Amino acid sequence: MSNAYNRPDQLSPELRRRVLETARRLGYPGPDPVARSLRTRKAGAVGLLLTENLSYAFRDPAALGFLEGLALACEDAGTGLMLIPASPEREDVAAVHRAGVDGFVVYSVPDDDPHLAAVLERPVPTVVCDQPDIGNVDRVGIDDRSAMYELAQHLIAMGHRRVGVVCMRLARDRNDGYVSVDRQHAAHFHVQRARLAGLAMAFSEAGVDWSKVPVVERFDHNTASGEAAAAQVLDRDPSITALICTSDILALGAMNEAKRRGLRVPEDLTITGFDGIQEAERAGLTTVRQPVLEKGRAAGKLLLDVGERTRPRSVNLSTELITGTTAAAPRTIAEERWFGP
Amino acid sequence: MSNAYNRPDQLSPELRRRVLETARRLGYPGPDPVARSLRTRKAGAVGLLLTENLSYAFRDPAALGFLEGLALACEDAGTGLMLIPASPEREDVAAVHRAGVDGFVVYSVPDDDPHLAAVLERPVPTVVCDQPDIGNVDRVGIDDRSAMYELAQHLIAMGHRRVGVVCMRLARDRNDGYVSVDRQHAAHFHVQRARLAGLAMAFSEAGVDWSKVPVVERFDHNTASGEAAAAQVLDRDPSITALICTSDILALGAMNEAKRRGLRVPEDLTITGFDGIQEAERAGLTTVRQPVLEKGRAAGKLLLDVGERTRPRSVNLSTELITGTTAAAPRTIAEERWFGP
DNA sequence: CTGAAAGCGCTAACAG
DNA sequence: CTGTTAGCGCTTTCAG
Numbered sequence: 001m002s003n004a005y006n007r008p009d010q011l012s013p014e015l016r017r018r019v020l021e022t023a024r025r026l027g028y029p030g031p032d033p034v035a036r037s038l039r040t041r042k043a044g045a046v047g048l049l050l051t052e053n054l055s056y057a058f059r060d061p062a063a064l065g066f067l068e069g070l071a072l073a074c075e076d077a078g079t080g081l082m083l084i085p086a087s088p089e090r091e092d093v094a095a096v097h098r099a100g101v102d103g104f105v106v107y108s109v110p111d112d113d114p115h116l117a118a119v120l121e122r123p124v125p126t127v128v129c130d131q132p133d134i135g136n137v138d139r140v141g142i143d144d145r146s147a148m149y150e151l152a153q154h155l156i157a158m159g160h161r162r163v164g165v166v167c168m169r170l171a172r173d174r175n176d177g178y179v180s181v182d183r184q185h186a187a188h189f190h191v192q193r194a195r196l197a198g199l200a201m202a203f204s205e206a207g208v209d210w211s212k213v214p215v216v217e218r219f220d221h222n223t224a225s226g227e228a229a230a231a232q233v234l235d236r237d238p239s240i241t242a243l244i245c246t247s248d249i250l251a252l253g254a255m256n257e258a259k260r261r262g263l264r265v266p267e268d269l270t271i272t273g274f275d276g277i278q279e280a281e282r283a284g285l286t287t288v289r290q291p292v293l294e295k296g297r298a299a300g301k302l303l304l305d306v307g308e309r310t311r312p313r314s315v316n317l318s319t320e321l322i323t324g325t326t327a328a329a330p331r332t333i334a335e336e337r338w339f340g341p
Numbered sequence: 342m343s344n345a346y347n348r349p350d351q352l353s354p355e356l357r358r359r360v361l362e363t364a365r366r367l368g369y370p371g372p373d374p375v376a377r378s379l380r381t382r383k384a385g386a387v388g389l390l391l392t393e394n395l396s397y398a399f400r401d402p403a404a405l406g407f408l409e410g411l412a413l414a415c416e417d418a419g420t421g422l423m424l425i426p427a428s429p430e431r432e433d434v435a436a437v438h439r440a441g442v443d444g445f446v447v448y449s450v451p452d453d454d455p456h457l458a459a460v461l462e463r464p465v466p467t468v469v470c471d472q473p474d475i476g477n478v479d480r481v482g483i484d485d486r487s488a489m490y491e492l493a494q495h496l497i498a499m500g501h502r503r504v505g506v507v508c509m510r511l512a513r514d515r516n517d518g519y520v521s522v523d524r525q526h527a528a529h530f531h532v533q534r535a536r537l538a539g540l541a542m543a544f545s546e547a548g549v550d551w552s553k554v555p556v557v558e559r560f561d562h563n564t565a566s567g568e569a570a571a572a573q574v575l576d577r578d579p580s581i582t583a584l585i586c587t588s589d590i591l592a593l594g595a596m597n598e599a600k601r602r603g604l605r606v607p608e609d610l611t612i613t614g615f616d617g618i619q620e621a622e623r624a625g626l627t628t629v630r631q632p633v634l635e636k637g638r639a640a641g642k643l644l645l646d647v648g649e650r651t652r653p654r655s656v657n658l659s660t661e662l663i664t665g666t667t668a669a670a671p672r673t674i675a676e677e678r679w680f681g682p
Numbered sequence: 683c684t685g686a687a688a689g690c691g692c693t694a695a696c697a698g
Numbered sequence: 699c700t701g702t703t704a705g706c707g708c709t710t711t712c713a714g
Contacts (some may be wrong), residue, residue: 002708002709002710003709011683011684012683015683029462029463029464030462030463031438031707031708031709032379032706032707032708033438033440033441034378034384034441034706035379035690035706035708035709036439036707036709037375037441037708038373038375038376038691038692038706038707038708039689039690039707039708039709039710040690040708040709043375044436044439044440044441045423045440045441047421054409054412054413054416055409055413058405058408058409058412059409064399064405067399068395068396068399068400071395071399071424072395074424074426075395075426075428077426078426078436079426080388080423080425080426080440081423081424081426082422083412083415083421083422083423083424084421085415085416085418085419085420085421085422087416092419094419095385095419095421097371097372097374098385098421099374099385100374100375100378100384100386100441121370121371122370123370344693344700347693356700372691372692372693373690373691373692375692376690376691376693376706377691377692377693378692378706379690379691379692379707379708380691380692380693380694380705380706381692381693381706
């Protein structure tokens with residue numbers, strides 16, 4: 001009987017037809033997928049752990065691109081993709097334990113996330129995307145530090161020395177304001193830590209005292225946060241020539257704030273982002289483009305690949321510096337005298 | 342032992358601690374979720390069936406809003422949300438059979454979709470969103486016919502009598518071109534059928550011969566399709582005063598095409614949409630807003646609500662006519678003579 | 683090709 | 699409070 005459903009080739013078509021027909025007449029709804037999964041030890045689905053609020057995942061183009069890539073990989077493999085209900089507020093790890101999946105993809109969570117810990121306890125393969133950077137687990141990501149280092153060098157070459165930084169949340173606690181160097185080093189979000197490290201390295205090499213550079217953090221990730229953070233930096237340090245944002249969303253917010261203040265970009269203020277989302281491209285933002293869809297696809301492939309899983313694998317995707325129209329050489333005092341403000 | 346994991350209250354904390362400690366030492370990874378699901382008859386997840394390509398779902402703001410609402414409802418209930426791998430090309434229904442879920446949400450599929458048939462065979466509750474309109478199943482949607490009827494009346498009141506229509510795909514076969522009245526009536530996508538019916542009713546009442554109104558269909562749903570479809574209508578019927586699109590995405594494409602032709606909107610051509618997505622609002626589109634996020638949330642609640650399930654329930658959400666800046670009274674020939682073209 | 687039986691790992695019920 | 703046991707529905711194996 002089982003054969004009728006699962007191995008059409010093991011019995012005659014005629015018999016198969018008869019069995020199925022009878023089953024239907026008896027009201028048999030087909031094999032129970034859960035019982036089958038128990039027996040075959042395959043759930044036919046992978047779990048996705050996003051620690052951010054779900055709304056965030058569906059509104060941030062970068063997260064969305066990742067999700068799309070992952071979903072495509074799953075679709076190719078005929079595998080379901082299960083969104084694990086794990087909001088950062090509720091520390092209810094039970095959902096991770098309850099999920100009947102063959103593996104997990106963990107996207108951009110802090111290294112001290114309890115849901116992540118629960119995932120790692122499960123005896124199924126796991127792929128971590130972007131962060132955190134933990135040993136012994138498959139990983140997909142980019143080299144955030146180098147990418148940001150390169151962007152910084154681009155600005156340094158233009159002549160920028162007085163800069164400000166706007167970054168995303170560095171830990172699970174809300175800290176909408178200035179960030180000490182200690183907090184930068186202790187950041188639980190590895191991606192943000194790496195990007196800041198890249199900046200610190202480049203500017204230190206250029207003779208800038210990094211501890212003096214204003215770095216402002218925002219917990220929420222949207223353009224309003226970018227606006228507020230940019231305002232905070234510009235209020236305290238009106239003399240900066242460039243505002244470096246660790247995401248395009250924040251940078252787009254900063255652009256709004258610059259406009260509101262009558263600052264021309266890039267003549268009066270250089271603004272840069274990170275991610276390479278479509279909205280940024282449209283705005284001509286100077287930024288770093290990362291292949292978000294490919295990241296999702298790679299994570300899915302890595303998880304679903306049945307190949308050797310002897311030692312942790314790591315996939316590093318390449319990024320590209322996008323030279324937009326929001327970065328230019330800072331005007332010197334002399335130039336301002338000459339050409340007017 | 343099971344109690345130690347599932348009923349902390351049934352035994353002393355001390356014992357619980359000891360049991361868990363021992364379990365860990367023995368390398369026990371915790372209860373297997375699949376076996377538990379088999380025993381408890383609860384999978385702790387709901388399945389989402391989207392028949393469109395997944396990429397579509399992640400790029401169309403309306404679908405995305407629905408997905409977000411559904412995901413929120415699931416998160417609130419601590420339930421997983423599983424995306425079922427069902428692309429329209431591959432007619433592989435197995436994924437539906439394989440999915441270990443407690444119920445299905447079906448979003449916007451044609452009434453003859455094989456995956457839908459497979460879902461309905463499964464002995465679990467199902468909620469259909471938008472379409473198709475099948476009996477005996479819980480449903481969430483809006484009154485597409487009335488909403489479009491109201492929009493049409495708005496245009497008729499302005500004086501529009503010569504109109505063209507651009508609509509989304511009406512069936513699973515590709516038909517990028519004109520649509521006969523027969524095809525309109527036979528459409529497998531109920532939503533599109535209802536919107537066209539609303540238009541037909543309003544314009545017929547206003548004395549317009551609906552069979553003479555050009556209706557153009559596009560299989561793909563993006564602005565490029567909207568542009569091409571608008572071009573097709575305008576090429577054949579340059580005298581129309583209004584172009585009614587059955588989605589905002591198509592309408593935004595039509596706006597591009599109008600601009601390319603040097604037609605001013607709304608002075609030379611009225612354009613309307615449907616959905617009320619953010620991009621449309623930004624463009625000042627005259628459209629019908631529907632609560633997409635609420636639709637998703639309502640679908641989730643309906644599915645997860647353990648209440649009486651004696652007879653099929655139906656949730657109808659309300660829509661709102663948005664009077665934008667893309668619709669105005671058509672200029673008469675006399676006016677054109679007077680004011681210039 | 684057919685039928686019978688073991689057992690996947692768990693939870694719930696019940697007896698001690 | 700603790701230990702034992704039946705059985706969820708399936709697939710796989712093995713004997714006929």
